Amino acid sequence: DAGITQSPRHKVTETGTPVTLRCHQTENHRYMYWYRQDPGHGLRLIHYSYGVKDTDKGEVSDGYSVSRSKTEDFLLTLESATSSQTSVYFCAISEILAGGPFETDTQYFGPGTRLTVL
Amino acid sequence: KNQVEQSPQSLIILEGKNCTLQCNYTVSPFSNLRWYKQDTGRGPVSLTIMTFSENTKSNGRYTATLDADTKQSSLHITASQLSDSASYICVVSADGNDYKLSFGAGTTVTVRA
Numbered sequence: 001d002a003g004i005t006q007s008p009r010h011k012v013t014e015t016g017t018p019v020t021l022r023c024h025q026t027e028n029h030r031y032m033y034w035y036r037q038d039p040g041h042g043l044r045l046i047h048y049s050y051g052v053k054d055t056d057k058g059e060v061s062d063g064y065s066v067s068r069s070k071t072e073d074f075l076l077t078l079e080s081a082t083s084s085q086t087s088v089y090f091c092a093i094s095e096i097l098a099g100g101p102f103e104t105d106t107q108y109f110g111p112g113t114r115l116t117v118l
Numbered sequence: 119k120n121q122v123e124q125s126p127q128s129l130i131i132l133e134g135k136n137c138t139l140q141c142n143y144t145v146s147p148f149s150n151l152r153w154y155k156q157d158t159g160r161g162p163v164s165l166t167i168m169t170f171s172e173n174t175k176s177n178g179r180y181t182a183t184l185d186a187d188t189k190q191s192s193l194h195i196t197a198s199q200l201s202d203s204a205s206y207i208c209v210v211s212a213d214g215n216d217y218k219l220s221f222g223a224g225t226t227v228t229v230r231a
Contacts, residue, residue: 004161041120041223042120042122042207042220042221042222042223042224043162043207043219043221044221045218045219048218058218090161090162092161106152106164106167107164107219108164109161109162109163110161111159111161112160112161
């Protein structure tokens, strides 16, 4: 899983509680991403970061916030968990290619966190 | 509507047989197309990446093709093995936004002995 760890790997929580998922990388890559994966859907981008303290929203950002205080850590927080946020969450990382035909290298994914909101 | 559509949704093949997965996309302007393999309970792993100027690329028994004119790609698996059982995901990036990707829902391949 390319030097990417996610914690916890599994979590069950109740509606209305805050939840924080952690992504940690040892590759020193600039870009980090949070996705969710649901049956019948492709991976959908929640938030991404292009540097320390630099973050931006993805297509499904409502109800989620992120923080990146260090290059290696990217935190995803569900401010008040809802049942619709039951999903598998993946963190990914990528790096800028110097002189390549495209801007960033392949995204490398972590092992995922399975979150159940009751 | 998803900009990346994959077919079939799932398929079952016998060990040793070949199969082909399809990907149609509407992402524009196109930058590159990637195929990922996702084993059950794991994160996706990159198999191939192709830019608009490439129309075929191989990675072992996996061969991807790209027709940028018709906006279609295929992934061919040759001499399938039990370890090929996985979900295969087509991913397209738009020119200028390589870090924002459009993902297909995936094709689940089951290889049976």
